Amino acid sequence: MVVDASKEDLLIGVCGAGAMGRGIVQVASVGGVRVKVFDINKEQLEEAFKFIDNMLGRAVEKGRMQQEARQDAVSRIELVGAISDLSDCEIVIEAATENLEIKKKIFAEIEDVVSDNTIIATNTSSLSVTTIASACKRPERIAGFHFFNPVPLMKLVEVIDGVLTEPCVGDQLMTLGSRMTREPVRLKDAPGFLVNQVGRGYNVETQHLQAECVGEFVDFDRILRDGAGFRMGPFELMDLTGLDVTHPASELIYRQFFDEPRYRPSPVMQSRMEAGILGRKTNRGYYVYENGKKLEPETKALPKYDGGPVWISKAEPDGHAALSDVANSCGAKIVTGDTPPDGALILVTPVGQEVTQTVVDQGLDATRTLGVDYLVGLGTHRTVVSNPATSIEYRDRALGLLNNDGVGATAIRDCPAFVCQRVLATICNIGCQIAQLGTAEPEDIDKAVVLGLNYPSGPLSFGETLGPKNVLKILEGLYTSYGDPRYRPSPWLRRRAMLGLSLFDKEI
Template structure:
């Protein structure tokens, strides 16, 4: 292959499904000549009709000029066979996720394209190196992973295979920008960046649910309204659909040789087998009536406040948050300031990583009166608060704590005992996996955060989120969960541990020679 810089003006696309036609749309609007091929002529015709209708809708909404739409459509040409892709400078395959079929396609393309044509795969889960291994010129093979729907999800992962020429990736980075997308660069590892980082939310949310800590809807409410995410794990799984997301979870888990952090849940396997795959089927973790999510209503909060409250001193920051909230209550709640609680006091603990039971046992407290409050996100700024009980907590003390935390109208989730509540353990897992992606050198910290925000819609990337909450806080949560459960899925990443110990940002990179 020539050492000259790659230049892409004509783009070939193989596969005219949702991904292929989406790529064709942004490429044509970006000024490229597009050749689109599909083994099914009817699918090809349907794709052209879809593009025509899409452009017409964009014109009607004032988002696209009629002249620009006509020019873009004129730049898209159907290919009757792979031979008609011979003049392409790059070809993106968007066919089924099957390694043998992709290899066979690339071998076929190699026989007709020029020596400087880049062969790019839109795979979401297969190894680029493995796909390239079937080619005579693996150096020109790269990953070019878009997200569905392509025109709206404006991020694309550019993946370098082990034998890939970096200039091929460089050319795809430039191409992505010309098509109005933000490219991020990744090494060839399972899940690349986005699907790898996304394991934190989904697998940990499923783990929390499998332990009976809270319902699907309650976990989603906590992650949205307390932790600040746009969607909770089960809303997200319903949106992507289990027929897509469950195989990805299994694939990444096995490709990482059963890494405990990525262990799938039997919940999704069972629901997939039963056809409860998500929004597109009308039923998943939620039911959908006329396309709208049917969410079970929350019960009203109790109103009877406790007369006396004792707050643990194990966490100074947690105690101060609860005291500050009670001070705003403007009620007759008395603060029990003793070193040990009075016999009638509600006992509040604010553990990081531990469950309410462990907090009670560690401080020799009466577990029937103990209620834990999650203070990871400031109590006076969140749209939801979370409390959890020990298995021995009396209903009276549970309701008194609920009433106290809900005095100002902020909803309160009451969950069963859990190491790290819900938000703590899910957020800590998200940050930890992001740190491990950086530790493995799969992508730069900047690209990790950018990919996750654009690809998953998170309010912050995992490393920035860890910095916001405090690396030492995240490290404490993970270490305490590990201590309580002995589960290696919660072991802290070296990237997190070292930066927390040194007081460095999680985005800090070392300068190597």
């Protein structure tokens, strides 16, 4: 391959002028690259050009771009009426519909007209790059170049090497991605690539948790948004993307991994999709919408702290210390001693364990015992967990106490690892397995997830914040409670936790 993506007069082609194609054309032209655009639908081709011109015009109006720069960018775009017009392009990016047979047909047509040195990339979000390349005459020049929607706003682009892709192909796409003002991340071909794999740990895991009737949709969204710092709760996010998009993508990744339990979808998502409860697009999903706006569910006022005594278990020393500080700041009447006195609210801080199991292990009075997640949300939004025997009186005392400083608290029913512990550990475990399989470098895994999913941290950074040993303890607790291989720890995580290493540490 002799393509040099850094040269000033580089000419690329984009095949497909839909939402993704036009976004790719826009960022390429703004980045100083000449672009030829083809679409079988001439009307869509012309609409794409008008859309780009309009978007750049708005950027000028808002002072984010100079008029001269807009004119230069638009001048770099050439609409062409036949795929043969892409013959002189040095890199061609396919951005057609997500259909394998259609893509194979397009790639065959592109190969027939371009030179042997031309790099051909696919913007597929869910299909195997290797499978697409297998139908090509020269699979070594085929790679993935996966942008995120909307392209001009999403800085990430995944550069995916298929099994037969020559390294220089990915090298040049990394250069091109940077020229297009994106942040490129290099990875090996895998189901869901990188970002879409990690995303299953957020929405699918929370749906599994909700299916256990532990809490309501709004409870989980509030806990993960306000407590863990996600921009949107998982159910808000699925309503935005549409369950007819999220669930099929989840099922595809699961099947492509030959039914790997870590990616197993929830039957609830399938049922809701079949019922047509898709989200904003149908005005009803996990929430109800009117005129495009979510109708906020009615919230009940939290009870007031009754001033009753509070005893905090010392079985988890770090949890005892952290929760004691919070309880003191909330004005708790804390009582000490090796055992809780009669009438005292009992608070425990398990890691990866059910409150029920904690009660049994510590010989506590179940009617007065609740768990508090001390690892996540203690200073932002607290999670309080009852057990099947907890009385309303003591649940309300716990809620009142932990909201006494206005931070906020949500009560849910018993489950291992609360909500944030469970979801963050699941996300971390998937990220660790991506590293273990060599799909991407540890730093790139975090970079891609933060840019592509807008998470507050990357998977491995979540693990560093919680502590690798805590993440391992959470996953082992989940596996003990459910016996589900979905929670088996990645070797990458387990080995580093056992040795006291960082999750970013690599082997020699």
